[in-house]
Amino acid sequence: MPLAGSHAASAAPTGEQVVQELPWRWPVQGRIFLIGGLGFMFDAWDVTLNGVMIPLLTEEWGLSKTDAAWIGTANLIGMAVGAFLWGTVADRIGRKAAFTWTLLIFSVFTLAGALTDSLLWFAVFRFMAGIGLGGTVPVDYALVGEFTPRRLRGRVLTAMDGWWPIGAALCGVVSAWLVGTWGDWRLPLLAMVLPALLVFLVRLGIPESPLYLMSRGREREARAVIDRMVERTGAEPRPYVMPAADSRAHGGLLAQLAAVWRFSPRITATAWLLFVAVMLIYYIALQWLPTFLIEAGFEQSRAFITTSGMAAAGLVGVAVSAVLVEATGRRRLLAVSGVVASGLLVWLASVLGVPGAALPLVLAYGFVIQIAVPVLYTYVSELYPTTLRASGFGWASAASRVGAGLGPLFFVGTLVPALGLPGAFGVTAGLVVVAVLVMFAWAPETRGRALEVAED
Numbered sequence: 001m002p003l004a005g006s007h008a009a010s011a012a013p014t015g016e017q018v019v020q021e022l023p024w025r026w027p028v029q030g031r032i033f034l035i036g037g038l039g040f041m042f043d044a045w046d047v048t049l050n051g052v053m054i055p056l057l058t059e060e061w062g063l064s065k066t067d068a069a070w071i072g073t074a075n076l077i078g079m080a081v082g083a084f085l086w087g088t089v090a091d092r093i094g095r096k097a098a099f100t101w102t103l104l105i106f107s108v109f110t111l112a113g114a115l116t117d118s119l120l121w122f123a124v125f126r127f128m129a130g131i132g133l134g135g136t137v138p139v140d141y142a143l144v145g146e147f148t149p150r151r152l153r154g155r156v157l158t159a160m161d162g163w164w165p166i167g168a169a170l171c172g173v174v175s176a177w178l179v180g181t182w183g184d185w186r187l188p189l190l191a192m193v194l195p196a197l198l199v200f201l202v203r204l205g206i207p208e209s210p211l212y213l214m215s216r217g218r219e220r221e222a223r224a225v226i227d228r229m230v231e232r233t234g235a236e237p238r239p240y241v242m243p244a245a246d247s248r249a250h251g252g253l254l255a256q257l258a259a260v261w262r263f264s265p266r267i268t269a270t271a272w273l274l275f276v277a278v279m280l281i282y283y284i285a286l287q288w289l290p291t292f293l294i295e296a297g298f299e300q301s302r303a304f305i306t307t308s309g310m311a312a313a314g315l316v317g318v319a320v321s322a323v324l325v326e327a328t329g330r331r332r333l334l335a336v337s338g339v340v341a342s343g344l345l346v347w348l349a350s351v352l353g354v355p356g357a358a359l360p361l362v363l364a365y366g367f368v369i370q371i372a373v374p375v376l377y378t379y380v381s382e383l384y385p386t387t388l389r390a391s392g393f394g395w396a397s398a399a400s401r402v403g404a405g406l407g408p409l410f411f412v413g414t415l416v417p418a419l420g421l422p423g424a425f426g427v428t429a430g431l432v433v434v435a436v437l438v439m440f441a442w443a444p445e446t447r448g449r450a451l452e453v454a455e456d
Contacts, residue, residue: 024149155325282369
C-alpha cells in the first residue's frame with residue numbers, strides 16, 4: 001500500500017526529502033555504495049593500466065615517447081566521450097539503464113585490445129573501452145548521491161573515491177606479478193575482463209534512482225522505490241507529496257550541454273576548470289610516473305610497485321578527506337589539498353633520481369591528491385539539480401579527460417624538453433592555483449545543502 005496519495009496535505013514533505021532523511025542501512029543505501037564503488041574501482045584500474053602499458057609497449061613495439069603517449073591519450077579521450085555521453089544518457093533514460101551497460105562495453109573492447117599487435121588498432125580499442133568506462137564516474141556519483149541521506153552525503157561520496165586507490169593499487173600489483181611471472185603484456189588487460197563482466201551482472205539488481213523518477217514525472221515508480229526504502233530502513237512511514245517534473249530533463253546531448261551552461265555559466269566554468277586542473281596533475285602522475293621512474297634508474301617491476309604504493313597511500317587520503325569534508329567544507333579542503341599536491345609533484349620531479357627521497361614524496365603525493373579528488377567529485381556533483389546532475393558532472397569529467405588525454409602530449413613533447421620535469425610540473429601547479437581562485441570567486445559552498453529535483 002503506498003504511503004501517500006496525490007491528495008496529501010501541502011504541509012507533507014516531498015519524496016526527495018523522505019529519501020534524503022532516511023536512516024543509513026548497509027543492505028539498502030550501502031548496497032548501492034558497494035556496487036557503484038566496484039565500477040569506480042575498474043575506472044581507476046583502467047586509467048592506471050595506461051601507465052603499465054606505456055613502458056611495456058614502448059619496449060615491445062619500439063615506440064617513441066610521442067607515439068607511446070597515444071596509448072593513454074586514446075583511452076582518456078574515449079573516457080571523455082563516455083563521460084558526457086553516459087552522463088547525458090543517464091539524465092535522459094535513467095541512472096540504472098546507463099549504469100548497467102558501461103562495464104559491458106568496456107570489457108568487450110579491452111579484450112579486443114589484448115588481441116591486437118598494432119599500435120593503431122590498440123589505440124582504437126582503448127578509445128572504445130574508454131567510452132564504456134568513462135560513464136562510470138558521473139553515473140555512479142549521481143546514483144549513489146541520490147540514494148544517500150543528506151547528513152551523510154559528503155562523507156559517503158567522498159568515501160566513494162576510496163575505490164579508486166584500491167583499483168589503482170591492484171592494477172600495479174597484479175600487473176607487476178603477471179608481467180614478472182609470464183612476461184606477456186596482454187595479461188594485465190585480460191585480468192580485468194571477467195571481474196568487470198561480473199560487476200555488470202550485479203548491477204542489474206539495483207533499483208532506479210527515485211529522485212530521477214520524480215524528475216521525469218514517473219510518480220508510481222518513484223513511490224514504489226521510496227516506500228520500499230522506508231520499509232527496509234525501518235523508518236516511520238509518513239505522507240509525502242511529489243514535486244512537478246522538470247522540463248530540463250528533455251533534450252539530446254547538445255541540449256543537455258546547453259542546459260548545463262544555461263543553469264549557471266560561472267558554476268559550469270568553475271567545474272570544468274577544477275576538473276581539468278586537478279585531474280591533469282593526477283593522470284600525468286598515474287600514467288607517466290612508471291616511465292619517469294624507469295628513466296631515473298628504477299627497475300620495471302619496482303616502478304610499478306612504487307606507483308601502487310602511491311595509490312595505496314591514497315586510501316589514507318580518502319579516509320582523511322571523508323572525515324574533513326563536512327568539518328571544513330568542500331571549497332577550503334579542495335583548495336589546500338589541490339595546491340599542496342601539485343607542489344609535491346614539483347618537489348618529486350627535482351629529486352626523482354634519488355630513491356631515498358623520491359619514495360616518501362611519491363607516498364606523500366598519493367596521500368594528498370586523494371584528499372583533493374574525492375572532494376572535487378563530491379563538490380561538483382552537488383552543484384547541479386537532479387535533472388542536470390549526471391550530465392553536469394559528466395561534461396566536467398569529459399573536459400578533464402580531454403585535458404588529461406591531450407595534456408601529456410604537450411607535457412612530454414614540449415614542456416619537459418623546454419623546462420625540464422620540475423618546470424613542466426610547475427606549469428601544471430600554476431593551473432591548479434588559477435582554478436582554486438576561480439572557485440572562490442564564482443562557485444558556492446555546498447556543505448549541508450539539499451539535493452533538488454528542480455532548482456527553485
